[in-house]
Amino acid sequence: MTRARAIELAEAHLDSGDLLRELTRKVAYPTESEADDRDEAHRSYLRDEIVPGLRRCGFTWRLVENPVAGMPPFLLARRVEDPALRTVLVYGHGDVVRGDAAGWSEPWSPWRLVVDGDRWYGRGSCDNKGQHAINLAALEQVLLAREGRLGFNVTVLMDMGEEIGSPGLREVCTALADDELAADVLLASDGTRVSERSPTLVLGTRGEVSFTLRATLRPRGYHSGNWGGLLGNPAVLLANALATMVDARGRILVEGLRPPAIPEPVRTILRRIEIDGGPTAPAVEDWGEPGLSAAERLYGWNTLEVLGLDAGTATGPQNAIPGTAAARCQLRFVVGTDWSVLERTVRTHLDAHGFGSIDVEVDEGTAATRLDPDDAWVSWAAASVERTTGKAPTILPNLGGTFPNDCFAEVLGIPTVWVPHSYPGCAQHAPDEHLLASLAREALGIMAGLLWDLGELPASAGG
Numbered sequence: 145m146t147r148a149r150a151i152e153l154a155e156a157h158l159d160s161g162d163l164l165r166e167l168t169r170k171v172a173y174p175t176e177s178e179a180d181d182r183d184e185a186h187r188s189y190l191r192d193e194i195v196p197g198l199r200r201c202g203f204t205w206r207l208v209e210n211p212v213a214g215m216p217p218f219l220l221a222r223r224v225e226d227p228a229l230r231t232v233l234v235y236g237h238g239d240v241v242r243g244d245a246a247g248w249s250e251p252w253s254p255w256r257l258v259v260d261g262d263r264w265y266g267r268g269s270c271d272n273k274g275q276h277a278i279n280l281a282a283l284e285q286v287l288l289a290r291e292g293r294l295g296f297n298v299t300v301l302m303d304m305g306e307e308i309g310s311p312g313l314r315e316v317c318t319a320l321a322d323d324e325l326a327a328d329v330l331l332a333s334d335g336t337r338v339s340e341r342s343p344t345l346v347l348g349t350r351g352e353v354s355f356t357l358r359a360t361l362r363p364r365g366y367h368s369g370n371w372g373g374l375l376g377n378p379a380v381l382l383a384n385a386l387a388t389m390v391d392a393r394g395r396i397l398v399e400g401l402r403p404p405a406i407p408e409p410v411r412t413i414l415r416r417i418e419i420d421g422g423p424t425a426p427a428v429e430d431w432g433e434p435g436l437s438a439a440e441r442l443y444g445w446n447t448l449e450v451l452g453l454d455a456g457t458a459t460g461p462q463n464a465i466p467g468t469a470a471a472r473c474q475l476r477f478v479v480g481t482d483w484s485v486l487e488r489t490v491r492t493h494l495d496a497h498g499f500g501s502i503d504v505e506v507d508e509g510t511a512a513t514r515l516d517p518d519d520a521w522v523s524w525a526a527a528s529v530e531r532t533t534g535k536a537p538t539i540l541p542n543l544g545g546t547f548p549n550d551c552f553a554e555v556l557g558i559p560t561v562w563v564p565h566s567y568p569g570c571a572q573h574a575p576d577e578h579l580l581a582s583l584a585r586e587a588l589g590i591m592a593g594l595l596w597d598l599g600e601l602p603a604s605a606g607g
């Protein structure tokens with residue numbers, strides 16, 4: 145058996161209709177993690193949809209109850225061929241965002257997979273059921289092609305709470321880092337390629353932390369005709385404070401909220417990337433840090449956003465100076481930003497600018513991650529994808545968005561290589577979510593190629 149045969153077998157999984165039948169079943173499970181009565185759907189999805197395929201491949205498995213009370217369990221499955229071999233960790237999530245049936249265009253709906261040309265519509269079709277179905281199918285076909293051997297060990301970790309921030313994932317990774325979750329590399333798929341045609345490798349994520357600035361001057365409003373000029377206005381105070389933090393072009397003015405200079409290897413990669421959100425996307429504007437390309441601003445820099453403002457009632461003002469004002473802010477940040485001291489950074493800045501009366505409340509955040517683009521795993525994966533598709537993949541040092549990759553990169557301490565199988569127009573997290581069949585076919589080949597090549601990799605190579 146050969147590499148080419150493994151790829152053929154994987155592509156045949158789509159051509160035969162098997163992937164469509166499989167995904168039709170998977171999409172029918174209403175595994176919304178934001179709803180609170182989905183425990184049975186979550187457990188059944190793992191036991192009845194994921195476990196049978198893994199058992200065919202010789203995995204042992206167990207459900208890991210979530211250490212956070214009331215949160216869904218994880219599936220942890222392992223296939224140990226030889227403890228001396230390298231271990232790859234494959235992560236996926238079986239939960240989905242809300243179905244939102246009313247929002248879908250006829251005849252599409254969240255829980256029934258409908259094929260329309262190249263598009264397979266259904267909730268979870270691309271985020272993430274389609275993507276992990278592709279990866280596990282490719283694994284099974286490589287195992288067939290190698291006649292029952294892989295040449296490496298595999299651990300599969302399936303999360304059922306990713307869309308609500310993966311509660312418990314960090315605790316589970318911490319508890320099992322030296323045990324069942326010990327691995328040499330993470331190979332996983334979620335999110336989208338930079339464009340439909342370009343296979344993409346993603347090496348990390350931006351981090352995210354939200355905080356509220358609150359000016360509480362007095363418990364109620366006072367008539368502006370009687371008190372204007374005598375009482376401070378919290379909304380004016382807040383607007384001025386914000387203006388000292390981010391300028392009118394979106395440039396961050398607080399030194400501690402700005403990232404370090406973009407490392408040269410990252411810069412080299414980002415220079416080649418065009419932002420292509422598809423035909424319905426808004427045009428990129430001249431916003432943010434001056435002198436950077438759009439890709440550098442999205443993937444290589446921090447952004448400070450005001451997500452919401454609250455003072456008085458804008459639609460029906462009462463001729464009163466409001467008593468309080470609040471701004472909901474968010475920092476998206478890249479590796480190298482010391483976000484753990486965010487509260488102190490903002491506090492010091494506000495005090496220095498005379499805004500000592502504004503309070504800062506910081507939420508929990510998620511760390512940024514980025515595998516060094518010069519890491520041996522990156523060149524290995526890129527060469528494999530190019531060999532399979534004839535296309536050099538786009539390498540994204542990190543996503544613009546955030547997911548808990550820090551659990552793998554930091555807690556488990558392993559290199560993370562993400563291979564997304566969707567595209568920017570897929571409508572994930574919105575009505576009319578869909579997977580592209582042509583892209584899924586290519587993805588089956590890419591994953592079969594990667595998993596075949598992993599079995600050929602000498603024990604000392606690749607990191």
Ligand SMILES: [Zn+2]
Pocket residue numbers: 271307572573
């Ligand atoms: Zn998602």
